[in-house]
Amino acid sequence: MSSPHIVFITGANTGIGLETVRALAKTSTPYTIILGGRTLSKVEEAITSLRTEIPSTSSTYSAVQIDLEDDTSIQTAFETISAAHTHLDTLINNAGAAFDYDLHAGKLSMRQAWNKSWDVNVTGTFIVTWTFAPLLVKSPLQPRLLFLTSGTASVSETEAGSGPANHLTKSPSKGWPKTDLGFDVTSYRSSKVGLNMMMRQWERILREDGVKVFAISPGFLVTGLGNMGQQGREMMKNMGAGEASVGGEFIRDVVEGMRDADAGKAIRKDMVQPW
Template identity: 50%
Template structure:
């Protein structure tokens, strides 16, 4: 077996992350996939499922506990990866969350929800990436991917490209039903993440690291609630993400490094 690419994926036990793990585990090219999850048992369950589904695969899945809200967890995960593998060929910053709905339900105060959004989607991602850069630079083909959103585009927001950009009726408070949902904290973090991608592309340009913001499209995941309800809103099955990300890792989008990419091309800023 050829020397496998070592790919570290956060939030890998469910949703988009899980579909990427599946695409790599079932690939005919050699991969060692580090299945990062806040819960080790959930990572192990995901691995058990895939081993049953693809019994002939010779690729390797490794469970790893990683909570990007915890600097201690991040450092512990990095130490474990270094001791086991000595390098990382690709980091996929997939872990993320949306807390706007928790403001509406009263589960979180507006300030708490906004701070948590930035902590998970931007600050935690930045700390993990910074911690793993020494291992990434030991790769002969280092790749750094950040999962962004189609809702992050400022250009599309100006042109009202998606239903979420439709202005609500006049008056205050604004309605919470019968209109497209409002997700300002989530959207703001993903727009901020796009600048983080530009910075990492600049910082690592002379190190030969290829960097992308990846916009997978509206997919039926647990990010905004029930996946089945999302499908009724037009969301595609999350499985389409797997081949897309695998293609990026295998060089299909090298010409678009440094940009926000989706399956159709380049997403405007």
């Protein structure tokens, strides 16, 4: 009997990360799912809920603390996981953050918001991948490496009126200051453009190791991204955002090989995302 498919998911105790765990656990395929999160107690609470919610799962769960802004945390997570497992079959870089809302609320300066956006979504994600790559290349299966990008990261769709995020292409009124920027997530979407290039570099770095690399664009979904709270969630729903479970099911399909023909690209549920 073959060993269960080992999956490590960062940011796994909430949002799309947690929905990905649910989607995997509900299949008949046995997975060893390692849930990573900044606060260990919250990850453990999520696992307790999952065990109650899906009692018949053939998968197993374990929790690990990992903070993408803390190199020591990343290294400790690697040591914890490598002590228990000789390899990883799939690494899902789901953890990410948007700080534009804190910027507009006056909680962060502009420099702080931009630096944190890149530190989490690009730098921290790269360091996690670099740290765990030695386990990924040892996979006896078809190893996969996934990065969570955004539909707002398509440069070609920044033309006015184009793409699914065309509400972000409308220009504010003439003059300064710009008080009608609308749903402005400039630092977040810029960092996700950077993540797309990073994904392409990992495709190059791991090509000879047979690792299939993807940037996953899950769609406009209601998540806790940006710490917007319930009011923010309602605003997103009113703008047409779907449920986070849609993203989890999409990621599960990629883990199970249904989009292997699109490896090396940024992909949406029903298409390849334009660069």
